[in-house]
Amino acid sequence: MSIVKRNQRKTHASIIGVDLASGPDQSVTSTVKNGKVVATEPSRAQGIMEEFDFFKVAMESDLTQLKKFSHMEDKLEYKAKAIENHLYLDYLRRYQAQGTDHQNMVLAWVVIWLVDLGHWKTAFDFVPLLVTQNQRLPGRFSTQDWPTFLIDQLYDEGAKHLSQGRDAVERSQVINLFTQFIHLLDTHQWRLSELIGGKLYAMAAKLEQSVFNLGNAYTYGTKATALNDKAGVKKMVREIANTIGKETDL
Incomplete structure (x- = not known):
């Protein structure tokens, strides 16, 4: 046993x-x-x-x-x-x-x-309830709100697969997780700090760019930079804009 x-x-x-x-x-x-x-x-x-x-x-x-x-x-x-x-x-x-x-x-x-455990979809099912009820994270966590906690975890998950290359990103379906969570954010209008919001959209942009979804990468990268000028994706957004014929002020 x-x-x-x-x-x-x-x-x-x-x-x-x-x-x-x-x-x-x-x-x-x-x-x-x-x-x-x-x-x-x-x-x-x-x-x-x-x-x-x-x-x-x-x-x-x-x-x-x-x-x-x-x-x-x-x-x-x-x-x-x-x-x-x-x-x-x-x-x-x-x-x-x-x-x-x-x-x-x-x-x-x-x-x-x-x-x-990586059971993200089931976890997402309960996030609106956690936020609506102002449920507290356990005391051992320094993060004080659930959207920020989830973004930190998603960022790490995205970075792990991104470091392994395009095939790993595609196999993992991690982009779908970002899409689902961003949909939750948009639906419930949860407020995020500019730093955390920039972090979420910057990683989403990098993941989309890694699988050549340049339109999505441009959209997310632009939003990341709008939220946090130091989100770290300006160069990527400029390069994508040049490739797909978009104008950018970055």
């Missing part, structure tokens, strides 16, 4: 053994099958809010277990299994659909884990 699986089993045992009835009247009944939580039903208290205590305990236990790993691969394996075994996504979708609004550390950590 791998160290990840051993720690998963310890986590299940600690969660199942918690007596929530000793605290506020927010207890839940959980059905466990083959080491997995397969059903969570409110017992004495009803509704999605009463589930929060259970999933908060589960997440706190998972965070404790993660501290025992020194290798990133083990941490990622544990996170993936925890999301599946504890039905975190099912809970968060109920939370989202019910319209409940409170500080939710389970929501915050699951989205962070989804990004770590």
